[in-house]
Amino acid sequence: MDVCVIGAGYVGLTTSTVLANYGHQVYCVDKQKDRVEMLRNGKVPIYEPGLEEMLVKNSKKGQLIFTTDLKTAVSKSDVIFIAVGTPQDMDGRTDLRFFEGVINELAPLIKTYKIVITKSTVPLGTNEELEQKLLEQGVLKENVDVVSNPEFLREGTAIHDMLYPDKIVIGMKEQRTIQVLQKLYHFIDAPYIITSLSGAEMIKYASNAFLAVKISFINELAKIADAYEVDITDVALGIGMDPRIGHHFLQAGLGYGGSCLPKDLSSLEHQSIKKNIAPHLLQAAQTVNDSIIDHYLNKLKTEVPDYQKKKITVWGATFKPNTDDLRHSQALKLINRLVDEGSNVHLYDPIVSLKIDNTSTYQDMFDSVKDTDILIVATEWKQFIDADWKKVSAQMRGKIVLDCRNCLQPYTLRKNGLLYLGVARP
Numbered sequence: 001m002d003v004c005v006i007g008a009g010y011v012g013l014t015t016s017t018v019l020a021n022y023g024h025q026v027y028c029v030d031k032q033k034d035r036v037e038m039l040r041n042g043k044v045p046i047y048e049p050g051l052e053e054m055l056v057k058n059s060k061k062g063q064l065i066f067t068t069d070l071k072t073a074v075s076k077s078d079v080i081f082i083a084v085g086t087p088q089d090m091d092g093r094t095d096l097r098f099f100e101g102v103i104n105e106l107a108p109l110i111k112t113y114k115i116v117i118t119k120s121t122v123p124l125g126t127n128e129e130l131e132q133k134l135l136e137q138g139v140l141k142e143n144v145d146v147v148s149n150p151e152f153l154r155e156g157t158a159i160h161d162m163l164y165p166d167k168i169v170i171g172m173k174e175q176r177t178i179q180v181l182q183k184l185y186h187f188i189d190a191p192y193i194i195t196s197l198s199g200a201e202m203i204k205y206a207s208n209a210f211l212a213v214k215i216s217f218i219n220e221l222a223k224i225a226d227a228y229e230v231d232i233t234d235v236a237l238g239i240g241m242d243p244r245i246g247h248h249f250l251q252a253g254l255g256y257g258g259s260c261l262p263k264d265l266s267s268l269e270h271q272s273i274k275k276n277i278a279p280h281l282l283q284a285a286q287t288v289n290d291s292i293i294d295h296y297l298n299k300l301k302t303e304v305p306d307y308q309k310k311k312i313t314v315w316g317a318t319f320k321p322n323t324d325d326l327r328h329s330q331a332l333k334l335i336n337r338l339v340d341e342g343s344n345v346h347l348y349d350p351i352v353s354l355k356i357d358n359t360s361t362y363q364d365m366f367d368s369v370k371d372t373d374i375l376i377v378a379t380e381w382k383q384f385i386d387a388d389w390k391k392v393s394a395q396m397r398g399k400i401v402l403d404c405r406n407c408l409q410p411y412t413l414r415k416n417g418l419l420y421l422g423v424a425r426p
């Protein structure tokens with residue numbers, strides 16, 4: 001099929017590349033000229049393992065075309081994906097500026113039958129409004145079907161997640177769209193969940209809200225476990241064995257961040273309040289998440305009361321490993337907090353080279369710990385987990401390692417003369 005994907009970010013690029021790889025002719029449109037130019041030259045503006053290779057292969061074949069020319073892309077396509085950002089505004093609601101911008105640009109271009117598929121995460125009712133707005137702006141009813149097809153990929157494993165999803169969610173009004181979506185996703189073997197437009201929108205928010213609640217649950221338990229000197233990783237393992245609970249998303253640590261969980265939870269809270277329903281649980285999840293950095297720093301303070309006067313190295317800045325995404329990163333919040341407190345901060349991240357006032361950034365993880373008093377592991381990159389701790393210990397001046405992701409082995413660190421510090425890791 002001929003497909004137009006609007007937005008060349010994490011979702012748009014993954015969708016475009018995978019669809020092209022499985023035989024579709026894809027036109028990926030972005031309004032940022034430099035981004036499109038870069039993509040045409042085979043350079044991917046984001047760090048996503050495996051993406052560049054597949055993207056270049058399909059661009060070379062002409063199967064995947066990057067453009068700023070929406071008009072031509074729409075005229076050549078049967079289906080149009082919207083994959084632009086839907087960030088949160090100052091109040092925590094969804095900012096639909098980019099999404100609405102797309103509707104206004106699309107409306108005059110739809111002259112023959114098209115299926116418009118929303119991949120972006122949008123509040124309940126947005127796809128109904130999308131259809132209304134297209135019709136109000138002159139699109140003929142017989143020329144458009146709107147489908148809500150939310151995306152569940154995770155950054156760092158985006159290609160895998162698109163190829164092997166646990167389900168494909170389709171919100172639609174016209175049955176005829178289902179066959180088209182099945183043809184589009186012919187290479188994916190997953191159950192279809194067919195629902196209304198808002199049903200699909202809600203499944204997306206409900207998934208991310210549930211994940212956020214689950215993480216905050218284990219993080220609250222970690223505080224209790226810490227007070228009773230219980231190892232939270234044992235508790236997570238124990239409760240996770242119950243298939244009704246499951247092992248996923250029970251890794252206690254610095255809390256959740258990223259471009260989705262915080263903003264989607266916040267958006268759902270607002271959508272709930274709009275209908276006079278108090279979102280107690282959703283708010284509690286956010287409150288717990290907001291309290292975690294303090295909890296870790298208090299832990300550090302019990303060991304080093306004047307830690308602000310020490311030289312501190314932080315490993316990891318991104319919101320999780322295997323991504324360059326810094327949006328709502330808890331690690332970055334921790335770094336900024338240390339800087340605000342006046343600490344002498346040294347940074348190392350395997351992918352991102354940060355420029356933050358009053359910090360020093362290193363290109364080598366071992367150089368970054370030279371003569372440092374305290375090492376804080378803020379993101380669980382594999383190279384930190386597998387670090388040569390003997391070498392780290394030899395480089396450091398002090399001996400304290402604060403593990404904010406429960407990703408290190410206390411025994412290994414102690415064996416190498418380091419003092420392991422964590423929450424609920426006695």
Ligand SMILES: NC(=O)c1ccc[n+]([C@@H]2O[C@H](COP(=O)([O-])OP(=O)(O)OC[C@H]3O[C@@H](n4cnc5c(N)ncnc54)[C@H](O)[C@@H]3O)[C@@H](O)[C@H]2O)c1
Nearest residue numbers: 007008009010011030031083084085086098120121151155
């Ligand atoms: N990042 C994820 O892991 C992920 C996963 C699932 C769902 N989502 C959702 O998917 C949507 C996209 O997220 P993302 O992280 O890929 O966003 P992103 O910010 O990485 O990329 C969005 C792209 O859209 C482009 N854009 C904006 N307006 C445009 C327009 N009018 N025409 C053409 N291009 C335009 C921007 O230039 C940008 O390149 C969001 O709603 C997000 O919540 C994201």
Ligand SMILES: O=c1ccn([C@@H]2O[C@H](COP(=O)(O)OP(=O)(O)O[C@H]3O[C@H](CO)[C@@H](O)[C@H](O)[C@H]3O)[C@@H](O)[C@H]2O)c(=O)[nH]1
Nearest residue numbers: 151152153154155215249250251255256257258260319320
């Ligand atoms: O046990 C866990 C699991 C995750 N996290 C943190 O939670 C955040 C989110 O992690 P993850 O869900 O893996 O990252 P995303 O790439 O943001 O993916 C989420 O957000 C996407 C955008 O909506 C969805 O598509 C995915 O299904 C959903 O998992 C990160 O800060 C993680 O460090 C924990 O603290 N403990």
